[in-house]
Structures are given as structure tokens and as C-alpha cells.
Amino acid sequence: MTLLLQPGPCRRSGEKMDSEPLVRITGVAKSYRRGSQLVPVLEDITFAIPSGEFLALMGPSGSGKSTLLNLIAGIDTVDSGSILIGGEEITGLSEQEMAAWRSMNVGFIFQFYNLIPVLTAFENVELPLLLTGLSRRERRSHVDTVLELVGLSDRMDHYPGQLSGGQQQRVAIARAIVTDPAIIVADEPTGDLDRVSAGDILLLLDRLVREFGKTVIMVTHDPRAAEKAHRVIHLEKGLLVTDPGFHDSHH
Amino acid sequence: MFFLKLIIRNTMRHPLRSLLTVAGVAIAIIAFGLLRTLVELWYLGAESSSATRLITRSSISLVFSLPISYRDKIRQVPDVTAVANANWFGGIYKTEKNFFPNFAVSDNYLDLYPEFMLSGDELKGFRMDRKGAVAGRKLALKHGWKLGDQITLKGTIFPGEWDFVLRGIYRGSERTTDETQFFFHWDYLNETLKRTIPRRADQTGIFLVGVKRPEQAAEVAQSVDDQFRNSLAETLTETEKAFQLSFVAMTEAIVIAIQIVSYVVIVIIMVVAANTMAMTARERISEYATLKTLGFGSIHIGGVIFGESLAVSLAGGLIGIAATYPAAHWIESELSQFFPVFRVTGETVLLDLLAALVVGCVAGVFPTWRGVTIKVADGLRRIG
Numbered sequence: 001m002t003l004l005l006q007p008g009p010c011r012r013s014g015e016k017m018d019s020e021p022l023v024r025i026t027g028v029a030k031s032y033r034r035g036s037q038l039v040p041v042l043e044d045i046t047f048a049i050p051s052g053e054f055l056a057l058m059g060p061s062g063s064g065k066s067t068l069l070n071l072i073a074g075i076d077t078v079d080s081g082s083i084l085i086g087g088e089e090i091t092g093l094s095e096q097e098m099a100a101w102r103s104m105n106v107g108f109i110f111q112f113y114n115l116i117p118v119l120t121a122f123e124n125v126e127l128p129l130l131l132t133g134l135s136r137r138e139r140r141s142h143v144d145t146v147l148e149l150v151g152l153s154d155r156m157d158h159y160p161g162q163l164s165g166g167q168q169q170r171v172a173i174a175r176a177i178v179t180d181p182a183i184i185v186a187d188e189p190t191g192d193l194d195r196v197s198a199g200d201i202l203l204l205l206d207r208l209v210r211e212f213g214k215t216v217i218m219v220t221h222d223p224r225a226a227e228k229a230h231r232v233i234h235l236e237k238g239l240l241v242t243d244p245g246f247h248d249s250h251h
Numbered sequence: 252m253f254f255l256k257l258i259i260r261n262t263m264r265h266p267l268r269s270l271l272t273v274a275g276v277a278i279a280i281i282a283f284g285l286l287r288t289l290v291e292l293w294y295l296g297a298e299s300s301s302a303t304r305l306i307t308r309s310s311i312s313l314v315f316s317l318p319i320s321y322r323d324k325i326r327q328v329p330d331v332t333a334v335a336n337a338n339w340f341g342g343i344y345k346t347e348k349n350f351f352p353n354f355a356v357s358d359n360y361l362d363l364y365p366e367f368m369l370s371g372d373e374l375k376g377f378r379m380d381r382k383g384a385v386a387g388r389k390l391a392l393k394h395g396w397k398l399g400d401q402i403t404l405k406g407t408i409f410p411g412e413w414d415f416v417l418r419g420i421y422r423g424s425e426r427t428t429d430e431t432q433f434f435f436h437w438d439y440l441n442e443t444l445k446r447t448i449p450r451r452a453d454q455t456g457i458f459l460v461g462v463k464r465p466e467q468a469a470e471v472a473q474s475v476d477d478q479f480r481n482s483l484a485e486t487l488t489e490t491e492k493a494f495q496l497s498f499v500a501m502t503e504a505i506v507i508a509i510q511i512v513s514y515v516v517i518v519i520i521m522v523v524a525a526n527t528m529a530m531t532a533r534e535r536i537s538e539y540a541t542l543k544t545l546g547f548g549s550i551h552i553g554g555v556i557f558g559e560s561l562a563v564s565l566a567g568g569l570i571g572i573a574a575t576y577p578a579a580h581w582i583e584s585e586l587s588q589f590f591p592v593f594r595v596t597g598e599t600v601l602l603d604l605l606a607a608l609v610v611g612c613v614a615g616v617f618p619t620w621r622g623v624t625i626k627v628a629d630g631l632r633r634i635g
Contacts, residue, residue: 076628099546108545116538118264
């Protein structure tokens with residue numbers, strides 16, 4: 001990792017795939033066991049996401065959108081089907097391989113920020129860099145850059161408890177992009193914020209797509225948030241009900 | 252370094268909870284340390300006994316006396332270098348609360364105990380005075396006795412008021428030497444008994460037999476006992492250590508009970524600490540899931556949880572060990588009549604450390620396992 005926030009494909013794929021979408025999901029199914037019953041959450045999901053797209057996943061509670069996001073992000077495993085990211089099949093990876101893959105290719109933004117409360121904003125953003133071979137000085141330089149990008153350079157020594165919700169989410173975004181991942185997954189990133197802060201966060205996500213070519217996949221209930229996306233996919237009862245297709249609506 | 256910082260900050264996250272857990276571990280370690288010291292004290296007499304001293308007593312029981320005439324016969328046994336005799340007096344100084352061991356001893360008794368250090372003048376003064384007595388340094392200090400003071404003991408085994416003049420104050424050559432004993436002349440006791448209870452005169456509780464080398468002990472003991480076989484007062488001769496251990500054996504059940512209690516204390520705090528750590532880990536499951544999401548592995552997450560458990564219990568352990576010393580000192584100074592020597596040994600400190608380490612490890616096992624095995628998606632669902 002020598003460059004910071006450069007547009008590009010997944011690192012393990014090695015080359016940009018202009019002809020192939022960044023994410024290709026084919027026939028994915030997932031179910032959870034509740035007692036003795038198997039409850040289907042996703043059934044036969046197939047769609048693709050090109051590099052540099054801002055995609056919104058919408059649907060009512062229990063429709064499986066967060067589960068789908070988790071599967072794309074490699075923090076849950078499919079029952080059947082295939083997920084190709086940057087040309088690499090991630091469904092067959094072991095837990096350890098998946099963790100390494102995630103740390104290099106995916107940035108995470110959560111509804112409740114998921115910052116470590118005993119670490120300062122700087123230290124929270126530095127966390128993912130601890131898994132890289134960067135020196136302390138290099139880490140500091142990366143963290144300074146992303147904190148400046150999210151407008152929190154003056155708050156780097158603050159603990160999450162000393163920041164507002166919007167500021168905490170911006171720290172979370174800084175943490176998500178500090179390793180320069182190809183994909184950023186955001187699970188209800190504005191769900192816990194007021195309208196102004198939510199607007200700021202959406203602008204920031206949009207900027208990541210436009211200026212840095214990141215691929216953002218966002219789960220949201222909020223139609224106003226979905227408006228910012230290039231494409232909106234609707235899920236209902238585990239089925240994909242609306243997908244305009246990326247060729248039609250992309251950019 | 253980063254994770255050490257995280258462990259320390261996590262430990263301080265709920266200051267009251269951490270403080271109470273550390274205090275709990277510290278108190279348990281103090282209790283454990285003091286109880287272990289008490290058990291060691293039980294064996295102190297045996298540990299500090301000499302291999303060149305034998306004790307000859309009645310083969311029936313220690314409560315039966317032996318004729319003083321045996322002294323010369325024992326002296327004639329080959330390889331015996333000296334024979335002294337002593338009687339448990341059981342006198343009370345003012346009230347029963349002031350208990351201390353007091354013995355009527357022969358003039359050469361102290362020669363066989365080089366660990367009781369007495370100046371030449373004091374020893375001479377003691378020997379010159381028929382009513383002379385020698386007391387240990389701690390005993391004299393406790394009662395404010397000075398040389399020349401008159402001390403009166405009320406006899407329990409030997410009725411009457413017994414007056415003595417303090418002629419010597421001995422110091423122990425070792426830190427563990429008992430400095431709370433009181434000695435006076437057996438001749439004084441015997442002469443008085445001849446006048447008051449003649450049937451109890453010319454008898455003694457034990458003979459102290461000195462040999463030159465430890466390897467002569469078994470043969471000499473056998474020879475002494477053979478001398479008095481089939482007599483009216485048969486003897487049992489054993490090493491001083493065996494003699495002391497026979498006292499320990501009489502109270503072995505108490506020693507075992509104390510040992511069990513000391514371990515129970517550790518088990519209790521182990522359960523309490525494990526509960527606290529489990530509670531802590533449960534609260535932080537979403538954080539562990541977040542760390543996993545970011546790519547951190549089991550070694551990092553396990554290390555943070557286990558490290559916190561170890562940090563809390565070791566902090567408690569170290570505070571406990573540090574506090575054990577003043578506690579032991581207080582017991583030694585305030586309860587010297589029961590615990591003349593109450594010193595925490597290096598072995599006890601090591602056991603304390605080991606106990607704290609075990610508490611930390613056991614308390615950390617379950618939360619660590621939980622944190623390490625939590626599925627990321629499940630852990631993240633716990634948020635909010």
C-alpha cells in the first residue's frame with residue numbers, strides 16, 4: 001500500500017476489469033436456523049455491480065438486505081450460489097483468508113458507527129492500518145489524510161463519546177477508507193443521524209464515488225438517501241424485486 | 252504496544268467494577284498468603300529443629316514423666332555428647348491471655364540450643380541465681396521486662412505462685428527462631444516440689460540428648476530406649492524433628508482444614524473474577540465483532556480479553572502480596588502469644604503470584620473463547 005485513495009480494482013485481482021463488473025452475484029441463497037426450523041432469508045439472488053457505482057439496497061425490515069450486504073462484504077457465508085469480487089470467488093475462502101481479504105478490499109460503515117470507545121478518533125482510524133506493514137510514520141500520514149478528508153483533523157484526539165453522531169460517523173468513514181479499499185459497504189449509515197448530519201454523510205459517500213472511484217453499497221430505509229445512489233435495488237422477503245440493471249442507470 | 256494500550260484502557264473503562272475486582276483478588280490473595288503462612292508456621296518447629304538433638308520421653312505419652320535418674324544413664328550411652336532435661340511448666344503470667352511457653356530446664360539446656368543467643372554475663376547471672384529466668388526478646392519487649400525484674404507465674408500443673416528474677420534476654424540467631432519462650436531452673440522447681448509434693452519430685456518431662464553427628468542419631472536413640480526396656484518407665488527417643496512433627500500430627504486435621512480453606516478462597520475469587528470478565532466480554536461482543544470485521548484475528552481479540560483478565564488479577568495479586576507483609580507483621584506483633592513467628596516466605600509469595608495467575612487465566616478462558624468464536628454477523632447484530 002503505497003498510494004492513498006486512488007481509484008482502482010480489488011487488490012488481489014491485480015488488474016482493472018473494464019469488461020467485468022466489480023461484484024457479480026449469482027444464485028445466492030441464505031437461510032438461518034431458528035430452533036428446528038430453517039428460515040430462508042435470501043433466495044436465488046443474481047445481480048452485478050460495476051466498479052465505481054453507488055448502489056442502494058432497499059426493502060422492508062427482514063427483507064434480507066443487510067444479510068446480502070454481509071455476504072458481499074465477506075462477514076457471512078452463503079448457503080449456495082457464487083459471489084465474485086474483482087474476479088475472485090470469495091465464497092470458498094476460509095475464515096482466516098476472508099479476514100485478510102476483507103482488511104484489504106472492504107471498508108465498513110455501520111449504523112451505530114461501531115467505534116471503539118476507549119480509542120481516540122485518530123486511534124480508531126489507525127486500527128485497520130495495524131494489520132498492514134506500514135511504519136508508524138506512514139500510518140500517521142494516512143490517518144491525517146483521511147481525517148482531513150472527512151473534516152475532522154481538529155478532532156483527532158477526541159474520544160467517540162466526545163463527538164456528535166455525525167462526527168462519529170465521519171470517523172467511521174475515515175476508518176473505512178484509510179486502507180484504500182475498492183468497496184465500501186454501509187449499513188444504514190444515516191439511520192441514527194439527524195437530517196443535516198445525514199446529508200453531510202451522503203455527500204461524503206458521493207464524493208468517495210465521484211472523486212476516488214470507490215464502489216459504495218449502501219443499505220437504507222430512507223428514500224432520500226437512496227436518491228443519492230446511481231441505482232437502487234429492492235428486496236422483499238428475500239427476493240430481488242426491482243433491479244434496473246447497471247447498464248441502464250449507471251452514471 | 253497498541254494492544255497493551257487497549258488492554259489498559261479497557262481495564263479502566265468501568266473504574267468501580269475494576270477496582271472492586273482488583274480489591275476482591277487482593278483480599279483473596281492476602282487471605283491465601285496468611286493461611287499459607289499459618290500452615291508453614293505449623294511446621295516451623297520441625298523445620299528449625301536440629302538433626303543433632305534427640306528427645307527422650309515416656310513411651311506411653313508425653314504427659315507421663317521420666318525419673319531424673321535416667322539422665323546419667325543416658326549420658327553413658329556411646330556417642331552422646333550432652334544430656335539436658337526440661338519440664339513443661341504451664342505457668343500463667345497475670346492472666347491466661349498472656350500465654351507464653353515456659354519451661355523448667357537444667358543448667359546445660361541452653362548449651363544445646365545455640366540458636367538462643369545470650370551474652371556470657373547474662374548466662375552466668377542466670378546460672379548463679381536459683382530463681383533466675385531467661386526470656387525471649389519479643390516476650391520481654393511485650394511485657395516491658397528488664398533484667399533484674401521480678402516475674403511471678405501462677406502454676407497450673409504445679410500449684411502456687413512462683414517468683415523469678417529475669418537474668419537474661421535471649422535473641423534468636425535466625426529470623427524464624429522463637430523469641431517468646433521463658434526458661435527457669437529445673438532445680439528450683441524440683442526443690443520446691445520436694446517440700447510441697449514430694450511424689451512429683453525428681454522427675455522430668457523430657458530429656459534432650461545431644462549427639463555429635465546426625466548419622467549417629469538412629470543408633471543412639473535405639474541404645475537409649477534399649478537401656479530402659481521393660482522398666483517401669485520405658486522411653487521413646489526420636490529426633491527433635493520427629494518429636495515436633497508428632498505435635499503437628501496431633502493437629503493435622505486443623506492443618507488440612509486451613510489448607511482447604513486457603514484453596515477455597517482462591518476458587519471463590521476465581522468464580523467472581525470469571526463472572527466479571529464474562530460480563531465485560533458480553534458487553535463488548537459488538538466491539539470484538541467490529542475488530543474481526545476489520546480483519547483482526549483470534550490472536551488479537553483473544554489477547555485483548557485474556558490480557559485484561561490477567562491485568563486485573565495480577566494487579567490484585569501484587570497489591571495482595573504487598574499488603575500481606577504488613578498484615579503478617581501486625582499478627583506477629585499483636586498475637587505473638589499464638590504466633591511468635593509469622594513471616595511470609597518467598598515460597599508463599601510465589602504461591603500467591605501463581606494463584607493470581609491462575610485466577611486471571613481461569614477467569615479469562617470463557618470470555619476469550621466467546622470473543623474468539625463469535626460470528627461476525629452475530630456480533631454486529633447485538634449493536635443498539
